[in-house]
Amino acid sequence: MRADSAVSPHAVSHSGSRPLSIVVEASAFEGVARVAMKVAGDLERVTGTAPAVVGTPSAADGTSVVVAATLGRSALIDTLVALGRLDVADVRGKREVYAVTRVENPFPDAPGIASALVVVGSDKRGTIYGLFSLSEQAGVSPLHYWGDVAPHPCEVVELDEVPATNEPSVKYRGLFINDEWPCFGTWTFEHFGGFTAEMYDHVFELILRLKGNYLWPAMWTSAFALDGPGPLNEELADVYGIVVGASHHEPCLRASEEWDVVRGPDTPYGDEWNYLTNRDGLLRYWEDGLKRSGGFERTVMLGMRGERDSELLGEGAGLQANIDLLKDAITEQRRLVAEHAPGATEMLALYKEVEEYYYGSDTVPGLRDWDGLDGVTLMFCEDNFGFMRSLPATPAERESAAMYYHFDYHGGPVSYEWMPSTSFERTHDQMSLAFDHGVRDVWVVNVGDLKFNEVPLAFFMAMAADMDRFGSENRDAVTEFTSRWLDATFPAAPPVTRDAIGEVLHGYVRLNAMRRPEALSASVYAAAHHQEADRMLARADVVAQHDADVVAALTTLDDDGRTLLAYTSLVGLPARASVNLLRMHLYAAKNAHHAAQAKPVANAYADKVTEAIAADRAISDEIRRLAGGRWSGHELEAHVGFTGWNEDGSRYPLRQVVEPMGHEPRLAVSRADASPVAHRQYGTPMEVVVDDFCAAGETAVVIEIANDGVGTLGWTIVGGEDVAWLDVSARAGSVTGQDAVVLRCDRGLLPTTTQTVRLLVRVDAAQGHQASTVAIVVSGRAVPTAGLPAGTFLPGRGGVVTMEAPHAAASTSVDGARFVELPRGGRDGSAMRVLPTTTPAFAVGEPAPTLTYPFLAETTGEYDVDVWQVPTGVVVRGTSLRYTLCGEVVEAVAADVNAGDPRDPRWARPVIENIRVTTTRLRFEAGVAELTLGALDPNLVVERIVVRPAGTELPPSALGPRESVRVPAL
Template sequence: MEFCLVNGEAATFLLEEECYSGVAKIAEKVCGDVELVTGIRPVTRRISKTYLDEQKESEYVVLVGTVGKSSVLEKLNGRVPLDKIRGKRESFLFQIVDNGTKATLVIAGSDKRGTIYGLFHLSEYMGVSPWVHFSDVLPEKRKKLTLTEKDNMISREPSVKYRGFFINDEWPAFGSWTFEHFGGFTEEMYDLIFETLLRLKGNYLWPAMWTSSFSLDGPGDANARLADEYGIVMSNSHHEPCLRHSEEWDLVRGEDSVYGNEWNYVTNREGLLRYWRDGLQRNGKFENIITIGMRGERDSMMLGSDATLKQNIDLLKDIITEQRKLIAECINSDAPQMIALYKEVEAYFYGNEGMMDGLKDWDGLDGVTFMLCEDNFGNMRTLPTAELKNRKGGWGMYYHFDYHGGPISYEWVNSSYLPKIWDQMTEAYEFGIRDIWVVNVGDLKFQEYPLSFFMDLAYDYDKWGISNYNAPEEYLKYWIDREFGSRLEHQAKQKLETIMKGYTRLSHNRKAEAMAPETYHPVHYCEAERMLKQVKELERCLAALEVQIPNELFPAFFELVYYPAKGSLNVQKLNLLAGMNHYYAKQGAVIANDYANELKKCIEADNRLTKQLNALLGGKWNGMGASEHIGFRNWNEEECQYPVRMYVEPANKARILSYVKGDGEVVTAGGDWTGKKLVLKQFLRPDTDNGTVVILNGGREPVEYEIQCDNPGIFFDKKSGRLETRDEITVSIDKNSMGENKTFVIHYRGGNIHCEIPVRQQLPEKLKEMTFVETDGIIAIEAEHYAEAESGDGGKFEKIPEYGKTLSGMKAYPCDRTFAENEGPKLIYRIYVEEEGNYRILLYTAPANPLNQWDRVEFGLSVNGRETRQIPLIPEHYISGEPSCQEWCEMVLNQIRIVECKDYLRQGENEIQIQAVKPGFLLEKLVIVKAEKKLPESYLGPEESYYIY
């Protein structure tokens, strides 16, 4: 049986007279989608309860209804399985019914939102993206649209009850844009936001709040009425109680105001209660989750720093008690309520263990949702204990793709990485946070990709959640197909996948706002050079893809991909070039000037890119790229500045500066009096038979040089040359023919650069597989390259692909489990060291916070079968989310936590065993270093060592 939606003419959409007005509005939007795809707009027609009795239709019709609000649907029960969605939350069925003439498509929802999701499911079927209007993703044109019985489906109930986002930090970008195009934060603008949210199968919103009042700007309550009409559940941020908005207070406060003039419950109790009562009476008739509690003015602490914990808790309990009385009086006692346990309120939640109960133990919050928050940089902190996991009222999570605050704000374009979102939000879900998920998306623009994943994960956890470790990679392919479809060839889609994965991973390693010239080391491990190569490869890929994009897809491509990718890559490149410019300038190498000029081009490219955005589609998105994003020194943008460009005045004589590539510990111009020589330690790696010396010109004129070497086993790609600015000399060896004198000299008229090649002795013949070999006192191991893995206590380590800063991550599952001592899952690593002695074992772990105030994040460490030690990741004085805590600031900016342990290793083979103990531990890399050796400065750490395989 075939249902023809469009074939020369369009099917008619039928809605009963009593259908929800919001459903009728969405039906019109879906008719607009049909027109966008086919050029033909269906009409909608209202029908009576007796429609089926009178039906004489000879046309295709789409029958839209909601269970419990549709007599027509009930008459179809049996032919359409309404009982499979009846009583469920936000579910729908989508079924073709044979009516004897032409088939009818029935879209039935279990409730208002279910019906709306069912309507938008038809849009998805036609290839219409959720971002069709907010990001200009035009669907592919089609002349005919048909469905068959294979398209019948019954939707699931959403995994998370309330799913949505928070428009925040909306100036200068979103605010400038909405005032230019909509005259402010008006109903017309929110209509676009609500539609986008519903297309994403969301239902929950925290509105913009920096300079706006949602319930006044519609104008009046038009925003709130429209939200309720669409079934959007409105709420307010953590410091906006009782349906009043932050900015409203300044509009009504005053010495002569009935509300008083002080946002202070101690001195203005009656005024604030009156203020909250009026807010509840005004907005209580709509569907809301009411924020309760209180913070100080402008999101600060309520009482002074000299107030005790008990004074703060007692005050907050009094406030909440009175607020809940007002809610019962103005609405009803069962109205959904939420308290955000954010910043210092988290301490009030815990209280003082064994001495004073916190809010978590107080029955005055029974039935209220506890809204937790990560540390503002995407890392979980407080999560429900097993005892509280199933409490009445449940749990919410306030997550961040955007943040305005310390140590550095990030508000520009997407810098969130899907593997990390997946890891942290699946952890939240497994800990029982399943009632509310809300994410701070800042200006919303340029957060489309991570937000799509966040919303789909919340809607269908079974598909994208903990059972699918490859979910981030699979989702990227799905997202590319959804947004760009068949109009891109397979090769172009591969490029797009490379770009999306590449730029988001680089941004994960270091956000654009946090990038600085000194982030990546200019020389050690060729770190800056390797990163610059990655950036340029991605830029070339992006440029090649740009010319393959069909014209009708270009605006969507520019908004969803090009601007955030190109912008992010350019900021990465800008800072890498600045770092190399500064390094070479300090050495006196004239190539520093080349880097300075390249850096200037990057600054110009940044300004040019934003102008291109502002001009797109006749200025449709003008202003959306206005957020500061280069050179943050603090959280506030006033201190932002472009990197300084350094220029070198060349020396008036011949000068060659030299160093070993990847090792900047020694830089020499070859003056005999310095005693400096270059040691090519690369040759200590068993798998390496070549190395490189970098030479730089420090003078005004080119310099002639030659290499002097009498060892028959040492070879060079060039024995002489004329150095203009920079050159590399590749050295290779034949160990079997090397003589005793393992040195060579680079001679020029200004000096002699002495170089030495150390060669290690042969390794034992029978080293076990996956044994890593020390080089110059250092061993580096990527976490996934363990020798053995053992399950334990019902758990096992699993690889999260591409999670880490360098390769991947290893995490123990179930992720909410605390494992008994010596009984948890284990990873075993094998290493070979040249000398016995004391060594430092550095574990590079994903950022982690205590998941309970009185708990620790721990792992077990055992070397060579000795007793397992329980090692904490978190220092005693650590405070997550607190900009005054240096350890936390470094962790979130560097996207890594490095934990150092000391142990004794024997000469030869050793085994290091890592055991899972407490939740939150995710291993990315191990580095083992001789106790007395200084590890070269770098951002990513040493590259992985040679190992037997």
């Protein structure tokens, strides 16, 4: 508790005039003593005075102390409990639990100590978490180092009691530093001389401050057990209580890179990473790793893949051969573990093709029913893009299950390693799904270079620690976490500014999640159709404006720039980098579009692309200089214009230049949402048709008036001046590039029959040449809604009806299974999924949860119904993902779709586009029709539904048409 808050009677204070001492007995764990020193440093950063860390109360300064102790290793705690002064019943026998209790006049042999704040942990990590909870009370962020979050000075800090915590929801909770070159690797060599214990001290501290306990260390060009230098990394991890594992392809406590250090034809290990030809050498290699490192608290990966994370026996080997090899290797590995690392957690990662070996086939039994895996933790893995693919399905699998999740991925169909691009909502939904299916022993997330993934990591760790708070039934978990995180990280910022920081954070991450930054190009978002590029630019502008507002507000704070630096490091720089990259590709799209129209305005967008490229380089330089160069190296990640799965062949967007024709101005008119251009100097005017107002809900159309010649073009629009329902935003102007004129419709004034209005765009007579004229034909009529049920969707242009999934008019539930809204859980908004997530699949013909959408069908006939879905996968092996439309069964994901395999376009395309669309042809009668969607499989997540007359093709675009209007309730 900070001093400027109401002081609790259960608190003790620390200040320069009334210093605390932290008592850590000689019997305490070394890690507890080290963390006590860190907490003393935290309090010094806040108050300017460091508490003394002493071994006995009698050595303490002042009248108050903090006692940091672990049950079973503290004579002080034993005495307080025996005297009835301290109750530890809620802590004793628990895993990683702590309580902070104030005790008055605690020590008879130290009468000068009037009170003690006793931090008692059930074990070493519990005590460490309790100590760091005091730092958080003092205003020190868990991200103080990684996020440059300096605490705000305060003369007096009040530290309060904390009731006994609950056991963490997941046993092992941590991160994987991966794909660490060029950024993290360059950084750590520049600042720490390599992957050393000095660097890992910061990583361990971050994990512990986030209430974690687990690490997969960096593994490309580094070996954790050797780089300390020597054993210092392993020894330091053990001191802190960090459980060190290894990636999915590094068995028996040996890093992948170690093999190149020790291999050779004249060594005991041989020269081939091949279990068939070098079995004895590999067994000696693994045994020596277990002898060296097995005495520490570790998780031991079993099995093996090919050298440097390739397939085990290659594509030519059959399933049986791979399974037989794995059985023998695992059997021998488990024998070695039992001998040299007894009690270690053994784990098999069902990653990539190993998953196939685990499940086997109809003719080849896999490892699933093999008793050689009894007692082994099964590590399930999502599809590398954040979607679960198979989860525990039997009691045996749920006994000990783990999850390997990704915030960073290096591989096909596209790598994503730059800025955060997995939305918090996806993490919440999918990790909740895993937890509900019994994945509760290990959660490890690939954070890539770690820097800039700090906030997503904090959310992941908060979930792992407390699924009672953040589980699947709490659909507001992201909002609740964000609010708490903003308050704790930016306490000096006004509430309105903290809210704006939240908008920047989630705004840029959601933009990145819509399409991974590396996979962006000028062809992703349509430059014209549905004005998609302009809509995306508007979204980017909203994030940029919030960022500007935050920077302006934080610049005025009188805190030596502390809050502004923290914001820049954690949110601002990633947001600016991401928004700029999106704009770069959108400008390139507009450049190409207008160049194809032969409009010189294309050159203005080419200039904008050039400016964005310069800004991209400037932002990289800003990253290099951030916090006095603390993060130099992290600016090096390739991130622009990938043409394959990695940066090979990547490029900045192309820019096209249009050379104006002729020697005078020339008129060109077009719709902003289409490509055709009308331009005529002589003869009958060409026409631009605007029939949008005949469709319900359409109220505005943008017309572009461009000069595709030279000089300045004067233009005038005549006609329709006396049409009550039509408003023209501008009737005259002069343009060197392009003007936008908005035609607006007041639907309340529309006639019941179609009315056609002709507008003429003329070049000013003063231009001195034949006047160009282009006709805009505007048609409109009222759409009758009398008698239509409330909530009925009305067709738009071409009879197309677009319905966002949360806007169902009715729903049904079955035995507690029901559709619920996932706020912002889709690619482009909210989505609907079935809870509980463990609901069994429903049989065809049996009642299932449903959503019903009424819409107006203009004519009787066949319609194509597109169901847009979040590209979730099959979580029960051997099943498909199905739903029903008006009783017809639709298979969204076939049982044989190979999630995670970039060679399978049924998986690869949806995860790149972050949407899956399945189409069903149905027949509807004219009038109000009802579309009912039923969930046969609970992992279906629906975002929107588009109904279009059969055979109608929508204009190419990523996001599709806007939602149709609905009949309002009376």
